[in-house]
Amino acid sequence: MQHKILIVDDDVAVRTSLELLLRKAGYVCEVAAAPQEALNSIRSGKINAALLDMNYALETSGEEGLELLQKIKILHPLLPVILISGWGSIELAVQGMRLGAFSFVSKPWNNQSLLSTLQAALALSQPDDTPDPGRKELNSRFDLDSIVGDSPRLVKLLQTLGRIASNDAPVLVTGESGTGKELVAEAIHHNSHRKKGAFVKVNLGGISSSLFESEMFGHRKGAFTDAYTDRVGRFELARGGTIFLDEIAELDPACQVKLLRVLQEKTYEVLGDSTPQQSDVRVICATNRNLRQMVEKGLFREDLFYRINVISLELPPLRERPGDIPLLARHFALQLTRGQQLPTVHFSSEVLKWLKGLPFPGNIRELKNLIERVILVSGKQSLAIDDFTEQYQGAPLSAHANPLDSPGMLTLEQMEKLMIEKAIKAFNNNIAKVARSLGLSRGALYRRMDKYNIPYESES
Ligand SMILES: Nc1ncnc2c1ncn2[C@@H]1O[C@H](COP(=O)(O)OP(=O)(O)OP(=O)(O)O)[C@@H](O)[C@H]1O
Numbered sequence: 001m002q003h004k005i006l007i008v009d010d011d012v013a014v015r016t017s018l019e020l021l022l023r024k025a026g027y028v029c030e031v032a033a034a035p036q037e038a039l040n041s042i043r044s045g046k047i048n049a050a051l052l053d054m055n056y057a058l059e060t061s062g063e064e065g066l067e068l069l070q071k072i073k074i075l076h077p078l079l080p081v082i083l084i085s086g087w088g089s090i091e092l093a094v095q096g097m098r099l100g101a102f103s104f105v106s107k108p109w110n111n112q113s114l115l116s117t118l119q120a121a122l123a124l125s126q127p128d129d130t131p132d133p134g135r136k137e138l139n140s141r142f143d144l145d146s147i148v149g150d151s152p153r154l155v156k157l158l159q160t161l162g163r164i165a166s167n168d169a170p171v172l173v174t175g176e177s178g179t180g181k182e183l184v185a186e187a188i189h190h191n192s193h194r195k196k197g198a199f200v201k202v203n204l205g206g207i208s209s210s211l212f213e214s215e216m217f218g219h220r221k222g223a224f225t226d227a228y229t230d231r232v233g234r235f236e237l238a239r240g241g242t243i244f245l246d247e248i249a250e251l252d253p254a255c256q257v258k259l260l261r262v263l264q265e266k267t268y269e270v271l272g273d274s275t276p277q278q279s280d281v282r283v284i285c286a287t288n289r290n291l292r293q294m295v296e297k298g299l300f301r302e303d304l305f306y307r308i309n310v311i312s313l314e315l316p317p318l319r320e321r322p323g324d325i326p327l328l329a330r331h332f333a334l335q336l337t338r339g340q341q342l343p344t345v346h347f348s349s350e351v352l353k354w355l356k357g358l359p360f361p362g363n364i365r366e367l368k369n370l371i372e373r374v375i376l377v378s379g380k381q382s383l384a385i386d387d388f389t390e391q392y393q394g395a396p397l398s399a400h401a402n403p404l405d406s407p408g409m410l411t412l413e414q415m416e417k418l419m420i421e422k423a424i425k426a427f428n429n430n431i432a433k434v435a436r437s438l439g440l441s442r443g444a445l446y447r448r449m450d451k452y453n454i455p456y457e458s459e460s
């Protein structure tokens with residue numbers, strides 16, 4: 001089926017060039033120069049998506065664009081609307097997002113990113129007539145071998161993954177620690193046209209704000225005091241592939257605006273070199289925090305949030321898909337025994353039932369560690385509940401746990417929280433000292449305290 005796209009712009013040159021671009025990409029177009037015309041087209045009911053310019057020649061405030069968007073949303077609430085706005089009017093685009101626009105692209109637009117946004121909008125808004133594929137069908141269509149599970153929520157996520165993998169629109173993967181966010185990001189890459197390119201992972205929690213630009217965009221020799229040699233940035237390493245920005249919530253405000261600029265304009269500059277470089281990457285971000293809440297609290301830029309969140313995939317915690325536990329347990333057992341050339345291991349049905357009842361705060365990572373430890377420690381081929389209870393001492397969240405307890409007792413996050421609490425006690429709430437002792441900036445420390453709900457008390 002050919003999709004019909006409505007282009008709304010009062011500038012004939014913009015209308016023509018957008019129309020040309022979309023026709024070449026195989027879409028049918030309808031154009032409108034004014035709001036009334038646009039609404040008439042939408043009333044016809046044949047439009048699949050709309051591109052809406054926010055900057056009208058007469059009304060530069062953009063009010064007219066927002067008003068039109070609201071009317072469109074009343075007439076056709078599910079129609080995906082993509083806003084086109086200049087960098088200078090990104091605030092307008094943000095207001096449009098709050099009113100229900102699907103996404104926004106900046107002017108002058110980048111053809112490729114406009115087309116990917118449109119593809120994503122259509123893929124997510126127009127389910128085709130065929131029934132949703134089940135897990136088997138998905139396996140035959142896509143490369144999803146690494147992701148085990150057939151619970152309805154996981155299958156739903158994989159259906160979306162399949163629909164959006166092939167375009168280039170940004171994806172935000174959310175979910176608790178250990179739920180498989182990185183695995184999902186890799187699967188998107190492997191199922192995209194970028195699979196021959198690199199998958200470059202960047203842990204933003206580990207990059208200090210002073211080094212952010214040099215890490216991400218690279219630098220030339222002599223660009224700053226310590227720049228003894230040229231450095232290739234991560235965006236360059238990921239050229240033609242995918243960049244995975246993990247722990248995106250850890251980015252401080254100054255870096256947030258730098259990242260926003262690249263995502264918006266699709267160009268960046270290497271430090272010490274003023275030639276703009278085209279960015280040719282797909283961006284996938286991940287976080288285990290509630291970014292929307294962070295936006296509400298003013299801790300994360302709203303415009304950046306909408307920019308990275310064109311497509312969102314939320315991984316359910318393991319305790320909400322216990323049906324996947326037996327499959328995962330067998331998978332991890334097989335992976336280990338094959339890798340170490342050990343005899344195959346069996347789980348009794350009581351064991352599987354017992355495992356399904358565990359809370360698993362560390363999610364799939366915790367389950368994996370538990371299975372591996374039990375197999376290695378027990379040395380048995382047939383595992384009973386007793387073999388597990390010895391390793392699963394219960395209360396892994398206990399504040400008294402030794403942070404360097406055996407693997408599986410604590411997730412990295414729990415350990416991080418404990419260490420911060422210990423340091424605060426040890427340094428009598430002197431935040432500067434606490435931060436220094438943990439090798440963090442004060443800002444990074446505050447963000448983590450906020451993340452783990454550690455109350456802030458002034459020095460005692
Ligand atoms: N559905 C799955 N099938 C098989 N293995 C999985 C699945 N989900 C996660 N895993 C495994 O569990 C472990 C944790 O997954 P991953 O690193 O992707 O989690 P994460 O959500 O990125 O965690 P964090 O927030 O701590 O970074 C990895 O070893 C991964 O291979």
Ligand SMILES: [Mg+2]
Nearest residue numbers: 181182246286
């Ligand atoms: Mg991860």
